[in-house]
Amino acid sequence: MNIFDVIGPVMIGPSSSHTAGAVRLGNLALAILGEGVKEAVIGLHGSFAQTYRGHGTDLALSAGLQGWATDDTRIPKSFDSAKEAKFDISFSTINLGDLSHPNSVRFWLTGVNGNKCIVTGASIGGGRVVVTNIDDFPVEFNGDFPAILTMHRDRPGAIALVTSILSTQGVNVAQMKVFRKQKGGLAAMIVETDQPIDDAAFEVIGKLPHIQSVRRIQLV
Amino acid sequence: MEEKLSLQEWIDLAETKKISFGDFCIDFQAKELEIDKKVLLERMEDMLHVMEQSVAIGLTGIASMGGLVGGNGKKVEVYRSESTDKSVVGSVMSKAIMIALAVGEANASMGRIVAAPTAGASGTLPAVLFSLAEARGFSMGELGKALIVAGAIGMVISSRASLSGAAGGCQAECGSAAAMAAGAAVELYGGSPEQVGQAVAITLKNMLGLVCDPVAGLVEVPCVKRNAGAAAQAMVAAEMALAGICSVIPVDEVIDAMAAVGNAMSCTLKETAQGGLAVSPTGILLANKLFAKVES
Numbered sequence: 001m002n003i004f005d006v007i008g009p010v011m012i013g014p015s016s017s018h019t020a021g022a023v024r025l026g027n028l029a030l031a032i033l034g035e036g037v038k039e040a041v042i043g044l045h046g047s048f049a050q051t052y053r054g055h056g057t058d059l060a061l062s063a064g065l066q067g068w069a070t071d072d073t074r075i076p077k078s079f080d081s082a083k084e085a086k087f088d089i090s091f092s093t094i095n096l097g098d099l100s101h102p103n104s105v106r107f108w109l110t111g112v113n114g115n116k117c118i119v120t121g122a123s124i125g126g127g128r129v130v131v132t133n134i135d136d137f138p139v140e141f142n143g144d145f146p147a148i149l150t151m152h153r154d155r156p157g158a159i160a161l162v163t164s165i166l167s168t169q170g171v172n173v174a175q176m177k178v179f180r181k182q183k184g185g186l187a188a189m190i191v192e193t194d195q196p197i198d199d200a201a202f203e204v205i206g207k208l209p210h211i212q213s214v215r216r217i218q219l220v
Numbered sequence: 221m222e223e224k225l226s227l228q229e230w231i232d233l234a235e236t237k238k239i240s241f242g243d244f245c246i247d248f249q250a251k252e253l254e255i256d257k258k259v260l261l262e263r264m265e266d267m268l269h270v271m272e273q274s275v276a277i278g279l280t281g282i283a284s285m286g287g288l289v290g291g292n293g294k295k296v297e298v299y300r301s302e303s304t305d306k307s308v309v310g311s312v313m314s315k316a317i318m319i320a321l322a323v324g325e326a327n328a329s330m331g332r333i334v335a336a337p338t339a340g341a342s343g344t345l346p347a348v349l350f351s352l353a354e355a356r357g358f359s360m361g362e363l364g365k366a367l368i369v370a371g372a373i374g375m376v377i378s379s380r381a382s383l384s385g386a387a388g389g390c391q392a393e394c395g396s397a398a399a400m401a402a403g404a405a406v407e408l409y410g411g412s413p414e415q416v417g418q419a420v421a422i423t424l425k426n427m428l429g430l431v432c433d434p435v436a437g438l439v440e441v442p443c444v445k446r447n448a449g450a451a452a453q454a455m456v457a458a459e460m461a462l463a464g465i466c467s468v469i470p471v472d473e474v475i476d477a478m479a480a481v482g483n484a485m486s487c488t489l490k491e492t493a494q495g496g497l498a499v500s501p502t503g504i505l506l507a508n509k510l511f512a513k514v515e516s
Binding site: 013019020047051053059127 | 249252253263264267270284285286326327328329330331332333334335336337338339340342345367368370371372374375378379383384386387400436437438439440510511
């Protein structure tokens with residue numbers, strides 16, 4: 001923790017968890033989709049579901065999906081800008097279960113090039129957030145580092161190949177987590193890195209054996 | 221788990237070096253952040269400019285998102301302007317009340333604010349800093365240094381207790397903001413490092429046990445007016461500390477007591493809107509009305 005965690009951030013009110021955190025969750029969902037959003041269907045859970053209007057959580061999520069920062073003064077008008085950009089956004093309340101954090105949200109996103117993804121995340125206090133599920137895979141990351149997310153077959157060497165590509169590019173792995181549904185089945189891996197992952201490395205990783213898909217998640 | 225910081229340790233270091241607590245904090249923070257002292261001060265001045273703009277937004281009298289607050293900062297501004305004889309607390313504190321309400325209202329209406337330490341408690345520090353600045357003509361540089369003192373105090377509270385209402389109740393939000401502002405005020409008035417610590421201890425003692433009970437779960441009622449109360453508490457404690465009054469309980473122990481009180485507090489009183497004012501008959505009525513709006 002440093003002094004700017006206490007004096008700051010500069011943000012649009014009224015709530016670090018329900019407003020600033022919501023912008024950041026939108027930013028992360030946008031980064032996961034990897035292209036501009038054409039359509040967003042958003043489910044709000046728990047406290048988000050109950051108090052979203054009073055906290056401007058809906059405006060903040062829309063702003064985040066348009067790539068705006070938490071202190072962008074256009075946030076209260078983010079719906080107008082979405083309309084102009086023909087970005088279709090709708091909200092409903094959803095029950096993600098008792099085990100979900102009270103400030104949770106699920107995004108069903110369709111991008112301008114037709115890519116789709118389903119992202120679930122939570123705002124866990126003080127503007128900090130965590131993404132907990134991508135396309136039905138449980139994950140856990142917060143966007144503090146550049147990251148890649150692979151969907152791959154659970155085979156020996158699948159992980160080593162990815163990390164070896166990164167190492168040849170001089171990219172240091174800060175932390176990584178692997179998730180699988182069943183042995184030998186489809187698995188997911190989040191690799192958070194100290195350096196951004198360039199286009200060349202990203203393309204090579206996508207063509208590796210066992211890799212089904214790869215996403216690059218880099219916040220500005 | 222982060223290492224527990226000690227405010228007394230920092231105070232002792234500053235006393236040994238025979239420098240003000242502000243100068244100690246600037247040296248220390250610049251070193252820790254690996255940035256130039258000048259850059260650190262400039263970044264604090266940027267924060268002060270945002271705070272000034274938040275005051276201006278609030279004083280336009282805008283209404284909040286939930287519609288429960290708005291226009292009260294403006295009311296105090298008008299009341300103050302009518303006649304100096306009218307003020308119960310005098311011009312400086314009256315100005316602090318006005319600023320605290322204005323920033324709290326700016327926050328509640330989706331205005332741009334500096335979370336200091338949180339969005340809900342964002343009115344307290346600007347209230348104390350800017351009202352004292354008007355009284356004594358402090359420069360932005362002096363206010364920036366005071367803001368660094370406030371930040372250092374917040375870091376210690378965060379490491380030993382909490383700065384969030386959800387974790388520690390309002391004592392941890394408005395209470396911490398007030399303690400930070402009290403320390404900043406002592407620094408501005410040339411108090412010793414030891415007196416900064418006394419002001420922090422006295423403030424937290426006077427706000428111990430304050431619960432976080434937001435009506436309808438929104439950062440509106442009672443949050444906005446509590447910022448005015450917190451600013452006043454900060455000034456009361458700073459006045460006592462500068463007069464040489466000491467807290468019987470040492471500052472780090474007071475912070476630990478706040479942590480223990482926060483842990484003992486029922487969850488209904490920690491930002492969940494399930495206790496206190498949130499479940500008063502009027503609180504429930506307002507919540508039902510607001511939720512009905514969401515459903516429709």
